[in-house]
Amino acid sequence: MANVRILPRCTVIGSYDHGVYGAVERLADHVLAPETGKARQVLWRIYTKRALLCAGSTERPIAFENNDRPGIMLAGSMRAYANRWAVTPDQRIAVFTNNDDGRRRAADLIAKGVEVAAVVDTRADAPSVDGAELFAGAQVVDTKGKLGLEWITIRTASGVTRDIPVGALGVSGGWNPNVHLTCHQRGRPAWREDIAAFVPAGDIPAGMSVAGAANGAFSTAAALRTGAEGAVASLAELGVDAKVADLPEAEDAQVNITPFWFVKEGKGRAWLDQQNDVTVKDVKLAHQENFRSVEHMKRYTTLGMATDQGKTSNMGGLAVMAELAGKEIPQVGTTIFRPPYTPVAMGTFGGRSRGKEFRPTRLTPSHKWAAENGATFVEVGQWLRAQWYEKPGETHWRQSVDREALATRSSVGICDVTTLGKIDVQGTDAATFLNRIYANAFGKLAVGKVRYGLMLREDGICYDDGTAARFAEDHFVVTTTTANAVTVYRNMEFARQCLWPDLDVQIISTTEAWAQFAVAGPKSRDLLRKIVDADHDLSNEGFPFMGCKEITVCGGTRARLFRISFSGELAYEIAVPARYGNALMEALMEAGEEFGATPYGTEALGVMRIEKGHVTGNELNGTTAALNIGLGRMVSQKKDSIGTVNSRREGLNTDDALMLVGLKPVEASEPVVPGSHLMAETGEVHAKTDQGYITSAAFSPHVGSSIGLGFLKNGGARMGERLRAVNPLQNQEVLVEVVSAHFIDPEGERLRG
């Protein structure tokens, strides 16, 4: 049927909410030389309306002394080997059973020409087997053999022991319906006395029904019948009429089991779980140590864990525990069943991803240029950003970074800043909206102007900063930090939809749509004049600090120009449609050759922003309010915005509040180490004497030493004070001086020039 898909070599490993099943298909594990590039296994998620579980049953062993000798196996396996592949572990075997199925195994093997030396049946009334000696009411009590099974020792019904030479022993302790998938949502199976087994019961997963041995219907005829009936019933629930097809004749015999779990005789090890090395004695020890709940017993002994998932071992363990506790097996109960039903390689869950493919990367528009020009890339979230550009002869990253920072401050540097989040905010209430999103005022920002803004959390803590440029009365472009692009967008969407649905405001991300570059340094205007089309005025009067406008570059390419500065220099950010980003980088470098234009990476960006005293995520660390970063007065008290009220909390406004300060070492050769805590010049180093901590540090080629930013109690009033920056983890103490956070141009003359 074209609409039916058969997945061979596929195991359902878990049943989840709403009829969802997980399944592992093995595509190439059986192939001698798998094709490269092809999947070895596939992890499927299957959505169902109805499911018929025909998971079958697993034969269980009987525990007895020295039952781990090679050659001792489940009788059903022995029969499968003989019937399907004409293989037998030995020509002379015995069978140990407590039910009629064990006898049938023996009959099958005899029919295949295997000599069955003995059928040891624990039932006193066991029926005879043609062609084999029957020991009714007997037990296997021990085994012998050097490299494998050579002898079994049985105790007959009359109490005498007898050694029988055999090379293999098939054990059949009855059958456990594979109820696992019916229990993955915390269902508990019920005990059926007649087959001495747990069967699916109670709250099985919605839409599921169970047929065949998994439901305790063990015979072939019963499996066929209940399977067909189950399919018809499931189809009927889906509104599909169907009828049971003619079923073939099949064996329909009863199992006729008399429960028998473990042989009590003997002092040697009687294994219950051969995969996890758990013996009858281990369960007794668990009981003795008061690990009596079945869940505790499992964890104390590791019985039924991992690969076994209780399939072969659990019933034996439960039976031992029941006997020790003087209970019946159903009173002891089962442990919780959890996916996966069979062991699954972690690689199957991992999927096709290898190494760095595990998460997608985001490439900046000038990635190609950067890769061709010596960039070392750094992961910034999913983005790969140029960290620095190594030039021939440079042997240490500091050389590259110092050169980039100095060149920018002395002439002009270019940095791809596309990763900063860009959010297009439009609507008749766009200004009102931003006035509520930002802590400072935006309502009266003129068209063609950019403003720096702070965003607070509801609790008054500052969580992001950036700029908003007003391109029209009803149109702003908001920028966010790279790290918070998604958070800010999500918060805006929440505010728009849930907090103020009455505001007319529409937002959409344009982060990727525009390639944006910082062009910074005293020669930045001269460089841009060569790129920007002639009819746009770039003079300080025509396009002053914090201006924004739409322009064209390189003979007509649409662009946006912003006069903003992160470095503290005369600087611009220029944006073009992303497809032109790489070409714009090339054009800027070509036009900037006469100025020694230098591309710079995130490292030099960081150096320059520390020199300028600009905050980033290190300072907006989830504990700091606008007051702490020295921008307390930016929080407008003339309007309400998210976080304003809570920023007035007493605890955020103490006299000795942590304030952002600059720090530099007293000895210029010493480092400023971020994470260090600030302590008085002398005295105890202790949490109670802690005065603050260092958030950011870098070597400043401009200052000529390491410098840092940090938070210091009442820091604004402590300029010139000396403190110890202590790093107890590495036994490091550096004497530092408190200075202004603005290491360059504190009056801001450069960026306005």
Place this chain on the structure above:
Amino acid sequence: MAKLKALTPLGAYEPLVDEFSGLSIREVTDRALASLAARIGQEQACAVAAKALLGADLPEPQTWAAAGDFTAWWMGPDQWMLDAEYAKHTLLAAEVKTAVGDAASVTEQTDGWCRFDLEGPCCFDVLERLCQLDLRSGAAGDAQRCSLEHVGVFLLCRAPGQSYSVLGPRSSAASLHHALVTAAGSVL
């Protein structure tokens, strides 16, 4: 100054085509995109103005529709993406804004996205390895949002099992392309 030369999202000068037995994966770089969002109280005016421009009603949730030069698909409540040939509608956002006026907000999205068109009889087999949508019961005209190998995409069904467009964020074009060709190579 020389004119700037455009790069494709995959960082080349020409779009890439990958051929498999039963499937081709073609990078599409000749489309212009603009988002359209109705302003509050202007939903009807937006719909009327958009219809006048597009020549068809704006599509219902989870669907796309095409008429004349334009294709549109639903992105969210009162929000659509409009698509047209780049060479002919380079300034699509401006064009749409002129058409809808104050009834809607329009934002250029052309370079925010990369697009791969999957064509051939094996689309189901490859896409079912990549995303969770029930594509086998889908129809032509479906436009759905889903995660494809950890990348959020729009998936447009042009002919069930035969023809789809995948639009993802431009910066992740390389990762998205890698996912598509790896899955196709594994299946086909």
